[in-house]
Amino acid sequence: MRQGPAFLVFFVGLGAWAGAPALAAQQLEWGILADYQLVGYLSSPDGLEALGRNQAMFRSDAELRIGRWGRAFAEIEARADHAVTDRNRLYVREAYADLFLGPLDVRVGRAVHPWGRADQVNPTDYFGAWDYTDLLDAPEEPLGQTALQLRWYRGAGSVEVVVAPRFRASLLPAAGTRWWPDFPDSVRVPGTGTSPDVLVPAEFAYGPVSWPGGAGRLAYGVRISGAVRGWDLSVAAYEGPSDLPAYAVETEFDPATGRVSARLDRPYYRLRSLGADFATVMSGVGVHGEGAWYRPADDPRIPAGERLDWVHWVLGADYGLSGAVGERDLFVLLEWSRMAWPFDEYEPEPLDLAYVFRNALLARAELARVGFGGWEMESAWDLAEGGWLMRFARSWHPARGLRLEARADLLGGAEHSLLGTYARNRRLHVRLTYER
Amino acid sequence: MPIPSCFPRLATSILAASALAAVGANPPGAAAQSGTFTGRQVMERYDAQQRTKDSEVTIDMRVVSPRGEVRERVVTLWTRTGTDGTRRVLIRFLQPPDLEGTGFLHVENVDRDDDAWLYLPALRRARRIAGSDRRDAFVGTDFSYEDLDPEDLDAHRYTRVRTEDHGGRPAWVVEALPASPQATQESGYARRLLWIDQERHTLLRADLFDRDGALRKRLSADDIRRVEGSDRWRPHRLVMEDLTAGRRTELLMRQYRLDQGLGDDLFTERYLRRGG
Numbered sequence: 001m002r003q004g005p006a007f008l009v010f011f012v013g014l015g016a017w018a019g020a021p022a023l024a025a026q027q028l029e030w031g032i033l034a035d036y037q038l039v040g041y042l043s044s045p046d047g048l049e050a051l052g053r054n055q056a057m058f059r060s061d062a063e064l065r066i067g068r069w070g071r072a073f074a075e076i077e078a079r080a081d082h083a084v085t086d087r088n089r090l091y092v093r094e095a096y097a098d099l100f101l102g103p104l105d106v107r108v109g110r111a112v113h114p115w116g117r118a119d120q121v122n123p124t125d126y127f128g129a130w131d132y133t134d135l136l137d138a139p140e141e142p143l144g145q146t147a148l149q150l151r152w153y154r155g156a157g158s159v160e161v162v163v164a165p166r167f168r169a170s171l172l173p174a175a176g177t178r179w180w181p182d183f184p185d186s187v188r189v190p191g192t193g194t195s196p197d198v199l200v201p202a203e204f205a206y207g208p209v210s211w212p213g214g215a216g217r218l219a220y221g222v223r224i225s226g227a228v229r230g231w232d233l234s235v236a237a238y239e240g241p242s243d244l245p246a247y248a249v250e251t252e253f254d255p256a257t258g259r260v261s262a263r264l265d266r267p268y269y270r271l272r273s274l275g276a277d278f279a280t281v282m283s284g285v286g287v288h289g290e291g292a293w294y295r296p297a298d299d300p301r302i303p304a305g306e307r308l309d310w311v312h313w314v315l316g317a318d319y320g321l322s323g324a325v326g327e328r329d330l331f332v333l334l335e336w337s338r339m340a341w342p343f344d345e346y347e348p349e350p351l352d353l354a355y356v357f358r359n360a361l362l363a364r365a366e367l368a369r370v371g372f373g374g375w376e377m378e379s380a381w382d383l384a385e386g387g388w389l390m391r392f393a394r395s396w397h398p399a400r401g402l403r404l405e406a407r408a409d410l411l412g413g414a415e416h417s418l419l420g421t422y423a424r425n426r427r428l429h430v431r432l433t434y435e436r
Numbered sequence: 437m438p439i440p441s442c443f444p445r446l447a448t449s450i451l452a453a454s455a456l457a458a459v460g461a462n463p464p465g466a467a468a469q470s471g472t473f474t475g476r477q478v479m480e481r482y483d484a485q486q487r488t489k490d491s492e493v494t495i496d497m498r499v500v501s502p503r504g505e506v507r508e509r510v511v512t513l514w515t516r517t518g519t520d521g522t523r524r525v526l527i528r529f530l531q532p533p534d535l536e537g538t539g540f541l542h543v544e545n546v547d548r549d550d551d552a553w554l555y556l557p558a559l560r561r562a563r564r565i566a567g568s569d570r571r572d573a574f575v576g577t578d579f580s581y582e583d584l585d586p587e588d589l590d591a592h593r594y595t596r597v598r599t600e601d602h603g604g605r606p607a608w609v610v611e612a613l614p615a616s617p618q619a620t621q622e623s624g625y626a627r628r629l630l631w632i633d634q635e636r637h638t639l640l641r642a643d644l645f646d647r648d649g650a651l652r653k654r655l656s657a658d659d660i661r662r663v664e665g666s667d668r669w670r671p672h673r674l675v676m677e678d679l680t681a682g683r684r685t686e687l688l689m690r691q692y693r694l695d696q697g698l699g700d701d702l703f704t705e706r707y708l709r710r711g712g
Contacts (some may be wrong), residue, residue, distance in 0.1 A: 031533070105706070114560045153706050227705075228550060232564050281549070281566045288564075320566065400508075401533055435533035 033059040039179070042426045053083040053134070053178070059093070072097045082256045086174040087133050094144045105151040110144040113162050113192075115223055116290045117277040118314040120362040120380075121337045123292040124275035126221050126238035127162055129170045135179055135392075135422065136409050142167055146218070157226035167219040167241045169268060171237055175206060178425050186259050187251060200253065200260045207250065207265035212297070215270065217241055232279040241268045242296070270297045286318040311340040312357075330372070335362045356418050359384040373397050380419070387419025388412060403433040446493040475594030475610045479630075481637045489667065490516040494530070494691045499577050502682035508532065509575060516698050522546055524703035541708040555708045562705050578653065578676040578685035582624055583644075591619040599634070602641060603658070606634040612691050625652070636660065636669045646680075653678050663692045 013156055039053040061075035074095040081087035096109030116122030133142035147164035173179030183204035191197045219240025226233055245266035252261045277291030291313030316335035337357040361381045368374030373395040380389040393407040407430075412423040445671040473481075497509040510531040516524045522544040524535040537557035544550050555562045574581055595611045612628040626649055631641040638660050646652040657671035663677040701707070 031536070079469075105710075112560055117561070117563070151703070151706075153701070155701075173463070225705075227551065231553060271591055279564045281564060286564065286566055374619045397534075403534065 027065040028062065029065075030060065030062040031436060032061075033057075033433065033435045035059075035431065040428045041424075042428070043424050045178075045182070047426045053081060055082065055087070066102065070097065070099045078362055084133070084174070084177050086177065091140050103153050105149075105153070107147075107149040107151075110146045111149065112142045112144050113147065113149060113236075114142070115221075116233065116275075117234070117279045117288045118290040118316055118335060119288075119318070120316075120334055120364070121314050121357050121360075123290055123314060124223075124234075124236045124238075124273075124277060125241065126236070126273065126275075127164060127167075127219065129168050129243045131171045132193070133171050133173050133177070133179065135173070136425070136427075139374065143171065147219075149360040160223045160225070162219075162221050162223075164219040164240070165217070167217045167243075169241065169245070172245075172266075179422065181421055187262060189260065190251065200258065202251070202260040202262050203248075204262045204264060207263040209245065210265070212241065212265045212268065212270045215239075230280055232277075234277045235279075236273075236275045236292075238271065238273045238275070240271065242271055245269075272297070284319070286320075287316070289315045289316075290314065309376050313338055314357075321395070329368045331353050331364075331365070331366045331368075333362075333364045336360070337362065337419045355384075356380070356382055356387070358382075382413065385417030385420070386416030387415030387421075389419050401434055401436045403431075403435070405429075405431040405433070407431070410411045448464055453486040459462045461567065473596065473607075473608070475612075476589070478596060478608050478610050478632050478637075479587060479589055479592075479594045479612070480637070482632055483589055485637050485668070486586065487517065488515075490514070490694070490696060492691070492693040492698070493689050496688040496690070497575070497577055498686045498688075500684045501685075507576065509535065509577075511575070513700060514691075514702060516624075516700065516703060518700070519547060524700065526703050526707060539708045541703060541705065543703060553705060553708055560709075562708050577687075578678045578681075579687075580624060580684050582622075583653075583655070583676065588619075591615055597629070600631075602631050605636075605640060607631045607640055608634060633660075638669050638671065650680075663694055666692075666694045669695055 005326050035055075035057040037055045037057075041051050041053070045049050045376055057077065057079045059075060059077045061073065061320055063071060063073045065071045075093040077089070077091045077093050079087060079089050079091070092110060094109070094111050096111040099106040113127040114122070114125055116124040116129065122128065127145050127147070129143040129145065130138045131143060132138050145162075145164040146166065147162050149160065149162045151158055151160045183202075185201060186199040187202040188197050189200050197246035217240075219238070221236060221238035221240070223234055223236040231288070245268050248265045248267060250263045252263070253259075254261065267372050272295045273292050275290070277288070279286065279288040281287070291310050291311065293309060295309045314335055314337045316333060318331065318333040320332075321330045337360045339355075339358045360383060363377075363379045365377045366374060367376075376391070376393040376395075378389075378391040384389065389409075389411040392409065393405055395403060395405040397403055406428075408428055410426050411419045412426070413420040415421065444497045472692040479554075492512070492514045494510065494512045498601050499507045499509075501507075502630075508531060509529065511529045513531060518524070524544065525540075525542040527540040529538040536645075537555075539555035539562075542550060543552070543708070552565050553562045554565050570577075572580070574584055591614065592612045593615045595613075597609055597611050600607060600609060600611045608631070610630045610632060614623050614626075614631060622647065625644050626647045627645040629643040629645075630639060632638070633640055639655075639657050641657070642655040643651055644653040644655070654677045656675045656677075657673070658675075659672040660669055661672055662668065663670050670689065672689045672691075672692075676685045676687075678684070
């Protein structure tokens with residue numbers, strides 16, 4: 001995640017450009033965000049002595065508008081995690097240039113391209129990649145793709161094409177951190193003949209990341225959107241790599257030591273997908289849906305010669321009761337995420353994040369007073385495996401630009417569920433943010 | 437960030453709504469006849485002068501609570517009225533930081549419910565949202581959407597009750613009452629008293645009475661100046677006092693631009709994302 005000097009050159013160039021007196025039509029705006037988080041865990045499992053994961057973060061962004069025909073935007077982030085140094089980074093979140101050419105908008109550079117109209121889970125968010133090094137912080141950490149985006153508009157409709165030559169996958173938790181799962185310290189080795197199965201000491205380790213051959217990391221997609229008599233509709237198509245790997249465990253028995261080495265390979269595979277989404281309002285209630293059909297290629301979980309497609313859809317409803325942005329904004333949302341998944345026999349590995357939402361209910365409620373703070377509650381219920389997540393937050397704005405937040409992140413459930421696996425990471429969280 | 441479902445009503449922009457004060461120059465000789473105007477005629481002049489094809493204004497908002505807490509917002513607002521009379525509104529929040537970049541788009545329809553979208557920069561997504569009640573507060577201020585609506589002349593009965601000097605300006609005082617059961621039901625006010633400048637036809641003051649007949653809010657419009665490059669007059673400062681709650685909202689208008697020839701394409705998701 002550490003960036004080379006190219007992005008610094010971009011920033012310097014941006015500033016120099018803004019300062020050029022000859023280009024008086026330019027308009028430069030910039031902002032900063034400084035953030036400090038105190039994270040206290042409620043338990044300390046073996047091998048993880050630290051009960052806290054305090055973190056400092058600084059972000060700065062700059063936007064340069066050049067008349068009505070273009071702009072450039074960049075945002076950098078410096079993050080220092082006192083407990084998990086792997087999370088330290090100097091990172092360019094986004095850096096792109098826009099050209100507005102009549103009905104055509106062109107964007108080149110690193111940017112987030114969010115697709116889909118669902119709120120919590122987006123099956124058609126093909127170019128979405130996330131920083132999962134701390135799962136609970138992931139929603140705030142989208143990773144941009146370096147891509148070319150063309151968006152052509154006609155009335156309320158648009159056609160969008162995104163091409164990313166080197167697709168960037170999501171970042172996964174590092175070994176030895178709290179989000180590295182507890183693998184068993186032994187594995188069962190099948191007996192031979194009349195001899196019974198035996199439990200053999202095992203050590204798990206990451207194997208190499210591998211990318212599919214051929215087009216490799218090239219990703220491209222098209223999305224057609226429009227609004228028809230109160231309905232927002234989109235269809236999308238994608239071909240490219242998966243953003244999460246298909247975990248595959250390779251085991252090897254060493255007779256000399258009597259131990260098994262279990263290697264967790266992370267092969268990414270290519271996907272083809274067709275998706276669609278909609279959103280409308282019925283009797284004051286927002287209703288939305290989003291679904292996609294996936295056809296994987298090179299997925300190591302699929303036996304050679306077989307083709308196993310799957311479908312993932314999300315249906316949701318939301319309701320707002322408020323004085324609009326400001327006084328008492330109440331927003332509630334409920335979504336159901338379901339995958340029609342062909343591999344019933346497949347047991348996802350603990351890091352296989354894609355399957356949390358095989359059959360899940362997600363809820364969110366917010367009551368906010370903009371400028372003063374508010375309350376938030378989020379929950380996710382993994383109906384397939386029995387895991388759950390509850391998050392409660394209270395925030396205050398003690399001064400202009402200053403935000404103080406206290407949060408409790410609770411998770412648990414069945415031990416074999418992903419969320420249950422990480423029940424040890426229940427935590428209390430205090431966060432102070434200054435933004436201007 | 438929560439979804440401000442009441443946004444839709446914004447349709448009736450602040451601009452047209454600053455309405456409550458927007459007016460143009462008086463036709464020659466009108467003042468001489470002004471003593472004979474009925475309440476309806478006064479309001480027709482007010483209404484005729486306030487309407488523009490399109491407008492743009494940046495507004496500084498200050499909301500002061502009874503305890504003296506101050507909340508500030510800055511928005512830029514674009515409006516356009518189509519040939520069929522329907523309105524489109526695009527709003528961009530510039531401040532505070534936790535709202536910066538938030539956008540709201542409202543498109544009025546003749547034959548069906550209005551369309552409204554909210555753009556949340558943190559999600560980088562535009563979301564279709566539901567409509568709101570005219571009586572809801574506008575973005576957390578003491579203005580309701582109704583306060584910001586253009587005057588609906590057919591929905592009210594107007595009576596000129598007196599003339600008086602207001603802040604050194606000759607003014608008609610007009611009483612406005614809902615004209616139908618539907619208008620009564622939709623409005624948060626049983627009665628309004630409106631002070632209309634006799635020369636500029638701008639609103640100078642409004643006393644707003646709730647359904648129990650009690651004086652609930654008072655609007656004051658001042659710093660009324662001619663908009664640069666236009667023959668229109670606009671208030672550059674509006675203060676709404678909630679006399680019951682003890683709160684106050686001050687709107688400072690800057691950078692008015694009227695009738696620039698804004699196209700319908702500005703009022704689309706493209707510009708909702710882009711920010712005008």
